[in-house]
Amino acid sequence: MTLQAPLGGVRDDEGDWPIAAAMINFPGVRRDGSAVQDDPPERWADTIAEVARAGFDHLDPTDSWLRIADLDPSRLDEFVGVVADAGLRMVSLSTSRRSILDPAAGDEHLAYSHRVVDTAAALGLEVVNFGLMQPLTAAQQEALWFWTEPGPRDPDDPAVRARAVGGFRELGRHAESVGVLVSLEMYEDTYLGTADGAVRLIEEIDVPAVGLNPDLGNIVRLHRPIEHWRSMLDTVLPHTNYWHVKNYLRMEDPATGAVLTAPAPLELGVIDYRTAVREAIDAGFRGAFCAEHYGGDGLSVSAANRDYLRRVLPVRNRVQRERTGAAGPGEPR
């Protein structure tokens, strides 16, 4: 088995980067109490059709919507069929708030994460995304924007940290053995909460298949002082193998220390994704992207984010597509 480079992906400069829709805008439990996990395939198809209508050709079945790793084989087949029927493809599988350090459910999450790796391998996916964020607190759930309230914090405890390293190493070796990459998502107040901390964790894990997802939107939206996004990106790029992209307006008033943030399209927020993407590609990043947006109509803005990303991806890629007459969905026509 030829393992892909730590920077992720098999595509070369001329390839077309996959830009997947995250499913974070679709809750796993509906207001009537019904769970997507128990849906007949027709209901999955409705949701996936909405994603396809928004112009996506790739989907990341984020597990806050549906845990495909917990479907039995015939149901998983049905799901795969639904995705294919909608003309969509999958290259990644993101988990959300399934920390292997969760005080209540950490062991369960570790076992589940192994199933996620196996499912990714079975479906031929390139990468799975894990993180250390835990379920929202009550205050976070009640807030207009959950990131304005403090969430759970990984403790400053070497024994706990060792469990994180050990768990991810175990998952990474498993993933490596089946030809799948593991991407760890940056998220505040976890061991993956700063650029330096995230890189230290990756180095301690020390498995080539394990890299980072520099989801800098998670950081720049915080109502507190933060490291500049560009400095964070410099630090984490050499380890990046998958990328959740989202952006925020960020306002700071030095006179009072006030910080206020709001969700914004990739093109309009504080992170300059034109520069970020160029530097990533220059550094060798060949992984997949996943377009996210919280707040308001997340699917529409995620679609705009995908189109924007296609416009700023390297021109060699675009020229190639133009030559073959195939325009990406977000290309200027």
Place this chain on the structure above:
Amino acid sequence: MTLQAPLGGVRDDEGDWPIAAAMINFPGVRRDGSAVQDDPPERWADTIAEVARAGFDHLDPTDSWLRIADLDPSRLDEFVGVVADAGLRMVSLSTSRRSILDPAAGDEHLAYSHRVVDTAAALGLEVVNFGLMQPLTAAQQEALWFWTEPGPRDPDDPAVRARAVGGFRELGRHAESVGVLVSLEMYEDTYLGTADGAVRLIEEIDVPAVGLNPDLGNIVRLHRPIEHWRSMLDTVLPHTNYWHVKNYLRMEDPATGAVLTAPAPLELGVIDYRTAVREAIDAGFRGAFCAEHYGGDGLSVSAANRDYLRRVLPVRNRVQRERTGAAGPGEPR
């Protein structure tokens, strides 16, 4: 006479929802002191041409721009001709800041409102929009955004409230008798200022032709704690028969209690109109929309709001249009 359902409108699922331009971005009195009310038709035509160039096919002649109910018959004919010549149609007529409870001008406004109903009937319009908001205070006029200063408040006085109920009942019965719907606009600090309060008022009025305009933008822009837009929408949807749509960025800092808002396109603001519109249609809403935006270039953003709305209106509607080969102005091409 067959009165339309309380949810408004005559169109069915396959119909094309009218999305009107509000005229709120065009002041009724110009900086040189001249009044639109006194304009020759050619000047009306200039303004309406600008609306048509922005891609609208429907117009709500909001009375902050022009009180068409106060035009004499020959002038009204001229106005109707100007609108038709521009290729625009009207299905609604919105009043603004003409509260029948206005301490100084309430009776006058009630009489005017009856003329509005008659004018709507004469022109074959579907719905008229009334509200209880009063003229801006001096502090509101001086503020960058008027909603950041407190405005007039309907008193906690049963006698005044009874006048509101009585006046709207009278207007509703008049409207019903001529085949027109009445929509009451949600607006803070009036008897229509909360979802529960608005529904209570509708129930007290108790005339099927009288429903609500859930102009939630009026609420989510306030610099104070508010009910979540989705909870408000749940409450008012069963009574909704017309809809002023606009959106805002809303930032809250739980640590300090600070709230700051700014006008935003429908697609980018805190209200998820994709979800809101779907739930309204599912609940049976078939009324007209009116695209609004305050702040900066209101007409351009209203046009973007119209295009966005067409993208998220139910797909059955869109599929139908695609089949007939007619693409809506906001359709992805």
Place this chain on the structure above:
Amino acid sequence: MTLQAPLGGVRDDEGDWPIAAAMINFPGVRRDGSAVQDDPPERWADTIAEVARAGFDHLDPTDSWLRIADLDPSRLDEFVGVVADAGLRMVSLSTSRRSILDPAAGDEHLAYSHRVVDTAAALGLEVVNFGLMQPLTAAQQEALWFWTEPGPRDPDDPAVRARAVGGFRELGRHAESVGVLVSLEMYEDTYLGTADGAVRLIEEIDVPAVGLNPDLGNIVRLHRPIEHWRSMLDTVLPHTNYWHVKNYLRMEDPATGAVLTAPAPLELGVIDYRTAVREAIDAGFRGAFCAEHYGGDGLSVSAANRDYLRRVLPVRNRVQRERTGAAGPGEPR
């Protein structure tokens, strides 16, 4: 020599206004320490190709990127060739932070400004842009948005002010003698920091070729009380001969005095450029525009700003283009 009108430009109503890309999003010194000033033409070409790909047909070689007035003749020829090869044209040349009042480098900047005038004349450019803003302070450089920290201030000193008047008069006469306009950029805390102050300075300079660049974005982004943009525009329009356009979200909370701002596209910010542009054209403005945006992906938003501007430029202009079958790059298709 026929000097152009003080309002700038040679185009008439039917002409196509040039809308240049500013080069403010491209630093003059790269992170590796290399200077654009020393680049071989191929590297300039890479950057200019990126601007062309963003859809621009005009370029303002802002001197924070490259001081073309300091290139020797053969290098200047190379630069002109690179611009032409990319299909771009130049009509303006903006300087940035080269105040002739700079305590350390004022005299040097005056000499440089004369070279800028000569270079503009040699290349047949219409206008050069000067200002009184000085280099960012350390606190400004460290701030997320530099305008949230106070910068250098022109002193309340008649002798210093007289030097500004004298210097700009000298530059204006020079420019006039070679058929070039001088535009002075509004910028806070300089003698060009308020609308009234800017007009007073222009009147004291008293040279027809010297006018104003009403870069109101510089003012509306400040975290302090400001004059309303429309009142500022009224004051400065009669003297406007070039226009850096950019926009900001601006939020004010009267209850606490808090002001927060963030960069926004022209269409979405607090300045209504539809109205501003119409009033400028009505007042006789025929100068060039320069599309700017700080924050996030400045080039992409500048491109959107250009497209927006084309949509709101007077319709006579657009109708003309439609008749000839040539659609501007930002025209609705």
